[in-house]
Amino acid sequence: MNDIIIRIGGSAGDGVQSSGLSLAKTLSRSGYYITTYNYYQSLIRGGQSWYQVRASDEVVKNQGSGLDILIALTEDALKRHTSKNINEGGASRLNGIAIFDDSMITNYEKYDDVKYYGIPLRDIALKYNSNPLLKNTVALGAVMASLDMDFSIYEQVIKEIFSHKGKLIDANIGAAKEGYEYYKNNYKIYKSIKVEKRKLFMIGGGEAVGLGAINAGMQMYFAYPMTPASSVLQFFAEHSKKFHVFLKITEDEISAINGAIGANYAGVRAMTGSSGGGFALMTEAVGMSSMTEVPLVIYEAQRPGPSTGLPTKTEQGDLNQILGAGQGDFPKIVLAPGNVTEAFNMTKEAFNLAEKYQLPVFVVSDLYLAEHIETVDFDLKYEMDHGLRAQENDPNFKRYEYTENGISKRSVPGQKGLMHNADSDEHNELGEVVSDVITDPELRRLSMEKRMRKLDTYIKNLPPTKTYKMEDAEYVVIQWGSTKGVIEESIDSLRSEGIKVGAIEIDHIYPMNHDIEKYLKNKKIIVIENNFSGQLNKLIKQEFLVDTKFIGKYDGEAFFPEQLENILKNIIVGKPILEE
Amino acid sequence: MIAMDEYKGKVSPDWCPGCGNYSQLRAISMALSELNIKPEDAVISSGIGCSSNMPEYINVYGFHGLHGRLVPVAEGIKWANKNLTVIGYGGDGDGFFEGTQHFYHAAKRNVDITYIVSDNQVFGLTTGQASPTTPIGRITKDTPDGNIEPPFNPLHYALTAGATFVARGLSGNIKSLANIIKAGIQHKGFSFIDVLSPCVTYNKINSYDFFRKTTYEVKDNNTKDFYEAFKLSSMWGDAPQSIPTGIFYDVQSPIYEDADVVLSKYNLKDTKPYQLTESDLEEFY
Ligand SMILES: Cc1ncc(C[n+]2csc(CCOP(=O)(O)OP(=O)(O)O)c2C)c(N)n1
């Protein structure tokens, strides 16, 4: 892939993220497909953080390996990202050019494969304004020159970003232009990729879930803030008025889920969302949504646990929790989008599934998916499916009628002659309780089977499981969620070396489509997950009684392609697959 | 006026004969009937406990949810459809143990719902353990040596949280209770009604006789005076006429639904959701 990877390294408070965003925006405006990677800690100042943008004239599926250009805002960043012992969770060290202020940063080890392009960032910036972040703009100007890009696009982006801070516009443009010129006059163009002019939108995973929910007709969002689910909450906070969406920050997550259930019961599409810790508080109500057959969409953005865990890092460690949430057996649906565009599409899908089957539907994400940005391909077409609804004054209305497909007609408050009791106790077809006093084993059995039948109906309507290059594959990689892009690219790379490997991409994770079975026969199966114990792996083994090899990563960072290729190659070529 | 019969549920209550909840069922039905609220326009959200079984016995929309969580469900319903009359109904264990934070914040927000607690000072459904309002020293199933925790004062709690309507009712006094409930429903904002309700099976002390002797109806109190309301809420004892009942506090202050940017403009149930178009993606260009 003809791509370029640029990383900005510094500390919290250095404007690493905002500079990364301007860079991403300028590149996508120029017609590059981009994806970003954000490495940070919960700090206001200090520590270390970096932001990476990968750009190409083809669609980019992950943050990439290798590093072409580093903007080092601190000495620590320069050392860190050039070091042969780089320890950033799988991110590559620099093997291109380092742009840094050589009047400030002087004490570092020099490597032969790195070009050190010093620029007096601070001195240039000071000519325009005393704002310390202006030196980032000078550096970005230099990056535009190193890529042989037209300066006018960056200029336009600056105008938009600082539109509300009028007097900073000129300072930023001046500083950027001088950085651009300085690079041109002193250094060689690093790489020039010709890209087509195309209009691309650049959207984060959380925003995609928010936009998907709006597209699906969601009108109410109930949540208590928790990273990394907060990017959705933030999206609604910023767009509440525009999209007339009611946003309620509740006193706790228990309130959030119960409120969302109340709203859905009253006939308005509502969603709740949290990360694993907040979701743990919601679990009792998940079963209630299923028992009362009130539709509900739950957004779960995972971060590494247990307990408070790593608040600003990524992991896929909540699958067990999601599958096991709530006492008893009850129908639910779990969806796991693999990238930003899928996050948009599957959120839309979730709302229709929730109403069609009258049960809780999860959209599962993780910090990496929720907080990185991609150039996307959104299709806004959508038709709401409100499922089966009763007609007013229907004398034969039974809210929980035992039907063949398990789905019964629903009524909502305000509808005449359809009053009923939605009960979290076990109940009969009419919603009358059969638990406490008049315990009735037969009715319990019938009600249980009626609800569970909805899953049989759903499974029959499942789309075929997505696969990647499976035609002649001898090795099958199984994945779910945000590892999709990195796995596809690793497969491309292994295939270019003649290794016949393909992937099964499980995005409808529960209940699982049994068409997967046909891909597993006589194949070596490798399950890759961003967690310690192999939560999907166990499920696969249990469902299909196959031997697998599990690859896990639980250091808080996503997989990087080079790292994954090496692991896969080692397993496939290096030594025979270990039966687990 | 809609006939009382219209509110009669298909299922007959299975409360113990003499349980205080019967009067509350009747008083709620009476209030709805007198206020002409159509069965389809009323929703009762309840928790878990003997009292919380109410929705089955009354012909309105009912949501019988989780222990302690009836308030957030009621809020969600109200915010989805402001035209509905939303009543929260549950026990003292439900509301003052597990649901304490929801109760507090709903009162603070001044959500326009009516929250009625059947306060029998005991866990009924789980057969007689101490509840948050069980008096100190009381021997219950799980306090064989007497309860050592001081009781929770729900009225103080509601007042300090910011409830704009606070009342104490008495089961058995159906007419007065119905009037209090009517006033609570009509009140714009969060109404809290604590109903002293005998549990004839597990609380032999706070019986009908006990309350007949100890309670009296307040007259000519200033319902706009927070401190007077607070004082009335404090009054309790075994002596004759030591426990006031009635409306203690009734003031107007902006409700949550009117303050919220979206709810103040739209009744969401009757509003077409926003139609997302390509131009909405421009901000991501
Ligand atoms: C989460 C949860 N915890 C505990 C229970 C068990 N439980 C059911 S009702 C109840 C207490 C009921 O007391 P109260 O709310 O005062 O209602 P009452 O029966 O007195 O009307 C308890 C502890 C439950 N159902 N759910």
Ligand code: SF4
């Ligand atoms: S146990 Fe007490 S509260 Fe429950 S129904 Fe019987 S009398 Fe009423």
Ligand SMILES: [Mg+2]
């Ligand atoms: Mg009680």
